[in-house]
Amino acid sequence: MNSSSPPPPPRDQPLRPRHRVTAWAAGLLLVVPALVTACRVLDTDAVTPIPQLLSFLPWLTVPAGLALLLAAAARRRALTFAAVLVLTATAWSSVPYMPQTVISYGLPLARVKAIAANVEFGQGTRALTGVIRRERPQLVFVSECDRACRDTLTKTFATELPHYATVDGEGSVGSILLSAYPLRDWRMIPAAMGMPGATADIAGVPVRLQLAHPLPPLPGQVHLWKRELARIKDFAARQAQGPTLIAGDFNASQDHAAFRAILAAGGLQDASRRANASRTPTWPMEGPLPPYVQIDHVLVNGFSVRDVRFLDLAGSDHRAVLADLDLRGPR
Incomplete structure (x- = not known):
């Protein structure tokens, strides 16, 4: 009985031109949410344009979510994983806006x-x-x-x-x-x-x-x-x-x-x-x-x-x- 060697691991197929454009678009959409969210997590207002863009932070989930969809459509695992991380971090960074329970003391x-x-x-x-x-x-x-x-x-x-x-x-x-x-x-x-x-x-x-x-x-x-x-x-x-x-x-x-x-x-x-x-x-x-x-x-x-x-x-x-x-x- 002849033994056969295991097949080589699958390699990423070259990106089709349409997928390449989609991947680039996803990457560009991630830049601003990633940078602004990083500054929010690191508790810094940094320099222009970060203080201005921080005013939009909850709304930056929109380009981050769109980037995730495009990365998935382009079938790029690493980019999709990065988009998931950025979208999750951006949404998590909005937690300080959530309701706050405080116990009041004194009459x-x-x-x-x-x-x-x-x-x-x-x-x-x-x-x-x-x-x-x-x-x-x-x-x-x-x-x-x-x-x-x-x-x-x-x-x-x-x-x-x-x-x-x-x-x-x-x-x-x-x-x-x-x-x-x-x-x-x-x-x-x-x-x-x-x-x-x-x-x-x-x-x-x-x-x-x-x-x-x-x-x-x-x-x-x-x-x-x-x-x-x-x-x-x-x-x-x-x-x-x-x-x-x-x-x-x-x-x-x-x-x-x-x-x-x-x-x-x-x-x-x-x-x-x-x-x-x-x-x-x-x-x-x-x-x-x-x-x-x-x-x-x-x-x-x-x-x-x-x-x-x-x-x-x-x-x-x-x-x-x-x-x-x-x-x-x-x-």
Whole structure:
């Protein structure tokens, strides 16, 4: 009986021209999701264009998924395996957007409504005025509030929100924090755009309030964006032991390392995430693209979250964030 040698292992067949194009297309589609997801996993915002692309992170599952389909169609095992890894990592990297369960300690002392609104150079002032009349908040954090905006808000709500801390300026520089509670210890975080803050006495408890509005991460000024977010982080770290509320247009999402550093430093919770609404986009409300990222936030320490809503403001490219909160007493 003749013995035969085992057949040689199968070798990959040469790619047909159509499959070669498909494989190249799959590889190109993987580049951006792989690079951005790697930076997210490594907890770095890196340099341009990573900070800008991180705003799209949950949406990068689309090109990653398409790359997987193309790699499978091209019958390239290694490429298909790489596409599976990138798609899985991109989807996993969106986990911080998921609901967050937090056990609240201490009795509720006061119910507080807070609004964070960017009125885009004052153009959304009229719409914000209507929102304040309808919702009756106790705290309002307004970014890009020029002098005309400031005068309108302080005069219109002189009875309901008689206390305020402000940074006067035109365009994006002006900002104001309106309060139904007396304010003291006014301070300002140094920044290109106004970031006023103060301490409010709410139900006998001192609560530190801070408006946030760092520069956006535009190409050429990412280092300034990081520096101003770092200043907010340093402020949050100093307030970590007491009730704190930081609200405004952060020009950063939960996929940015610099934003997550603020949460960690101050023991803060994003009210939107607590309310299972962290994927709700707040920007851009104008222009050719639909809103795709949440960069407007209300961050809290010492508060429980009842509800969060997002309100359109005619004239502004941002949605306002309305957080319904309970100030909690000591444990």
